[in-house]
Amino acid sequence: MVRFSDTTALNGLGAEWKALAGYGTHSASPGEGYGINHTTATYAVTAGTGPIVTVLAGGQDPATVQAALTAKGWTADGDRLIAPKQSADRAAGVYPVVRAIGSDVLIGSAGATLDVVSAARSLAGDPVPRSLADCLGGVVVAHYASTATGAVAVGTLRPSSDAKIHAVVCSAAASPAAAEQSAAAQRTAYGSGTAPLANATVTVTGSVVRVDGVVTGPKVVLDAFTRSALPGL
Numbered sequence: 110m111v112r113f114s115d116t117t118a119l120n121g122l123g124a125e126w127k128a129l130a131g132y133g134t135h136s137a138s139p140g141e142g143y144g145i146n147h148t149t150a151t152y153a154v155t156a157g158t159g160p161i162v163t164v165l166a167g168g169q170d171p172a173t174v175q176a177a178l179t180a181k182g183w184t185a186d187g188d189r190l191i192a193p194k195q196s197a198d199r200a201a202g203v204y205p206v207v208r209a210i211g212s213d214v215l216i217g218s219a220g221a222t223l224d225v226v227s228a229a230r231s232l233a234g235d236p237v238p239r240s241l242a243d244c245l246g247g248v249v250v251a252h253y254a255s256t257a258t259g260a261v262a263v264g265t266l267r268p269s270s271d272a273k274i275h276a277v278v279c280s281a282a283a284s285p286a287a288a289e290q291s292a293a294a295q296r297t298a299y300g301s302g303t304a305p306l307a308n309a310t311v312t313v314t315g316s317v318v319r320v321d322g323v324v325t326g327p328k329v330v331l332d333a334f335t336r337s338a339l340p341g342l
Contacts (some may be wrong), residue, residue: 110156110157110158110252110254110255111155111156111238111252111262112132112133112154112155112156112252112253113132113152113153113154113251113252113253113264114130114133114134114152114249114250114251115151115152115249115250116130116131116133116147116148116149116150116151116153117152118249120148122249122327125327126249126327128328129328129331130148131153132153132331133152133154133163134147134153134163134165135161135163135203135204135216138163138200138203138216139178139200139201139204139216143174143181144173144174144176144177144178145165145169145207145214145216146168146169147165149168150165150167150168150169151166151167152166152167157218159218160218160219160220160221161218161221162215162218162221162223163204163215163216164214165214165215167212168212169209169212169214171209171211171212171214174190174207174214175190175209178192178207181198181201182196183201188210189207189208189223190208192204192205192206204216205217205218206219206221206222237281238260240281240316240317241260241261241280241281242262244279244314244319245262245263245264245277248265248266248277249264249265249266249327250264250331251263251264251265252264252334252335256337256342258291258342259281259283260281261279261280261334261339262279263276263278263279263330263331263333263334263339264330265324265330265331273323274324274325274327275321275322275323276305276306276321276323276324276329276330277321277330278306278319278320278334278339278342279317279318279319282316282317282318285313285315285316288315288316288317289313291341291342292312292318294341295311295318295320295342296309296311297341299311299320299322304322304340305324305329305333305339305340306320306322306323306324306329308322308323
């Protein structure tokens with residue numbers, strides 16, 4: 110699972126978009142009371158199913174983070190701050206490891222090491238997530254997960270010049286032939302007129318199927334994904 114939000118872009122697009130600025134973070138992750146400011150990050154990414162790691166890129170002050178967490182009883186372990194084991198603090202229980210690297214902050218659930226790995230070992234080095242990220246393009250908010258039918262990523266683009274909001278659905282198939290079959294099923298499903306994406310265009314590149322359509326709001330495709338309500342998938 111990966112959730113992403115371009116905080117800077119979303120904060121500049123109006124109230125409905127600004128409400129999604131924290132989409133790339135976890136609701137239980139420590140915030141301002143811990144010296145961590147989600148709203149000033151350039152972007153946020155949360156990845157994993159257990160352990161879970163949240164990255165706030167930019168806009169953080171490591172000295173402020175250390176001072177705030179130390180005051181709450183967190184202790185240093187190298188360049189990591191560890192929450193007290195016996196704590197009624199919900200954030201400390203869910204996300205007990207924090208690491209500040211320059212203006213970035215990494216926040217980890219139990220079991221997370223927050224180690225920096227090479228690109229080859231990262232999620233971006235996996236060809237399936239990489240191909241779906243390329244398929245999404247310049248979205249400002251996105252969600253990726255493995256589903257019963259394969260890996261799927263959805264996202265919402267900035268409003269176009271005519272103020273229409275476009276969303277994208279990208280799905281990975283086992284082969285180009287399987288992708289063509291999936292695309293045909295999705296074209297039929299989107300042709301019903303009841304799909305969350307209107308005027309949908311379905312294309313295939315290699316083993317990836319891409320659907321681009323118009324939505325009534327920036328969260329529509331995200332909600333459809335979490336409800337398993339994407340046509341043809």
